[in-house]
Amino acid sequence: MQKIGGSFELTATDLVGYLNCRHLSELDRAVAEVRLAKPKTFDPLLQTLWERGAAHERNYVEHLAQAGLDVVKIDGIGLGEAAITETLAAMKKGAAVIAQGALAHHGWGGRADILRRVEVPSAIGNWSYQALDTKLARETKAGAVLQLCLYSDLLAQTQGLAHEYMYVVAPWSGFQPRGYRFADCAAYFRKVKRGLVATLQENEEKESYPNPKPHCDICRWRKACEKRRRDDDHLCLVAGISKVQINELKERGITTMKSLSGIKLPLDWKPNRGSVDSFCCFMGC
Numbered sequence: 001m002q003k004i005g006g007s008f009e010l011t012a013t014d015l016v017g018y019l020n021c022r023h024l025s026e027l028d029r030a031v032a033e034v035r036l037a038k039p040k041t042f043d044p045l046l047q048t049l050w051e052r053g054a055a056h057e058r059n060y061v062e063h064l065a066q067a068g069l070d071v072v073k074i075d076g077i078g079l080g081e082a083a084i085t086e087t088l089a090a091m092k093k094g095a096a097v098i099a100q101g102a103l104a105h106h107g108w109g110g111r112a113d114i115l116r117r118v119e120v121p122s123a124i125g126n127w128s129y130q131a132l133d134t135k136l137a138r139e140t141k142a143g144a145v146l147q148l149c150l151y152s153d154l155l156a157q158t159q160g161l162a163h164e165y166m167y168v169v170a171p172w173s174g175f176q177p178r179g180y181r182f183a184d185c186a187a188y189f190r191k192v193k194r195g196l197v198a199t200l201q202e203n204e205e206k207e208s209y210p211n212p213k214p215h216c217d218i219c220r221w222r223k224a225c226e227k228r229r230r231d232d233d234h235l236c237l238v239a240g241i242s243k244v245q246i247n248e249l250k251e252r253g254i255t256t257m258k259s260l261s262g263i264k265l266p267l268d269w270k271p272n273r274g275s276v277d278s279f280c281c282f283m284g285c
Contacts, residue, residue, distance in 0.1 A: 003032040008200050011079065012110040012150045016143035018196040020215035023208040027221050029200060041220050049136065049218075056171055057113050057134040061099050063175045064114075069096040076102075079109040088158065091115070092124050101129075103154035108193075112151040114169075123160030131155055132167040132177055140168050145180055149189035152182050211236050211243070233257050244273055 002009040008029075018025045030036035065071050072095040076083050083102035090098050098115040114132035122128035131151035135144050148166040156162035167177035210225035219225075229237060233256040235246045248271050254260050 001028045001032045007107055008032065008197075009079075010108050010196065010200075012147040015146055015150055015192060015196060017215075018199070019143055019146060019192055021210075021213050021219070022199070023210045023225070024215070024219060024221060025196065025199060026208055027224075039220050039224060041223065046218060053134070053136050056136060056169075057099075060114070060134050060169050060175055061097070064097050064116075071095075071097045071099055073099045074101055074111075077111075079104055079111065083111075084109075087115075091129060091159065094125055094127050098129070103151065103158055105154050105157040108150065108154065110147070110150050110154060112155075115155070118163070120161065120163070124158075128159050128161045128163065129155055130163045130166065132169055134169045136171060138170055138172070140170070140178065140180070144168060145185050146189055146192060148180065149182060149185050150193075153189070209234075235260060245271075248272060 001011070001014045014025070014028065017028065027036065031038045061071055061073075072090040074083050074087050074090070079102055084104050087098060087101040087103065090101070094117060096117050099113070101112050101115040103110055103112065112131045113134045115129040116132055117127050118130055119126070120128045131148055133144060133148055133151070135141075137144070148168070152163065152166045162182065164181055164183065165179040166182055167179050169175055169177050210221075210228055212225075212229070216222045216225065235241060235249060235255065235257060237257060238260065249255070249260065251272075252269070254263065
C-alpha cells in the first residue's frame, strides 16, 4: 500500500490483508501516511515458506519452457512503470508465457505469477491471456482466489477481454492447473474491494483492536500486536474464550484478565447469550 497525493495505490496483498484482518489494513494505512514505521522482522519459518513458494514457481516456469513454450520473465519485484510497460509489450508481441507480469489500472496493481496466452482474440491481437498463480497449499484459500480475481480483472482492463476461468497450480499436481470461474467469485471480490477502498477513504480512523486471528502466524505486525495485547492484559489471551464472551464480560466491567480472576464462582448472573456453563469452561468453575 502506498499513498501518492491523496490517493492510495493498492495491491493484491492489501486486498488479502483486509480480508483477513481490518487492523492490519489500519496499520498499513498508517505506514503509507508516514504515521508509523514499517516493522522490520525476520522469521526463519516464513523465509523457508517463501523460498519453497519461489522454488515451486520456478519449477512450473521450467516445466512450461521444457514443453516448448516461450517464456518472458519480467524482472524486479515492484509495480514500477517500467515493469508494467514491459508486461504490456510482451502481451502485444504474443509471448506464450509471461512470468511475474505487472498489471495496473485505476489505483490497483499486482504481479501475477503466470500470464498464459490462449488463442482467443482481444484488443491486443488474435490472442489473449489468462492468469495463473502457483500456491504451496493443497487446498486453495479464499485469499488466493481473491488475488486471482484481481489479476483477472486487471487483465480484462488491459486486453479488453475477461476470461471465464483463472487457475491455481498446486504442488504434487503434476503441474495441472485447477480452474476457478471468475463469475462465481466476482461479486464477493467486488464487495471486499469496495470495503477496503471505503475504509481508506474515511476521513476519521475507526480504532480497531488486534484480536488474534489465523493470519497472525504470517503477519509482519504480529509481534507489535502481541505486545499490545499483553500490555493491555486483554481478555483475548484467555484460552478458549470467544468474542461473544469477551463482549459479555466487558458489559459487566470486566476488561482484563486480572479483573476476570477476581470473579466469584459460581457465577451469580446469567449471560445475555449462551449459558453459564459456556463461561465455566474457561473460568474453571
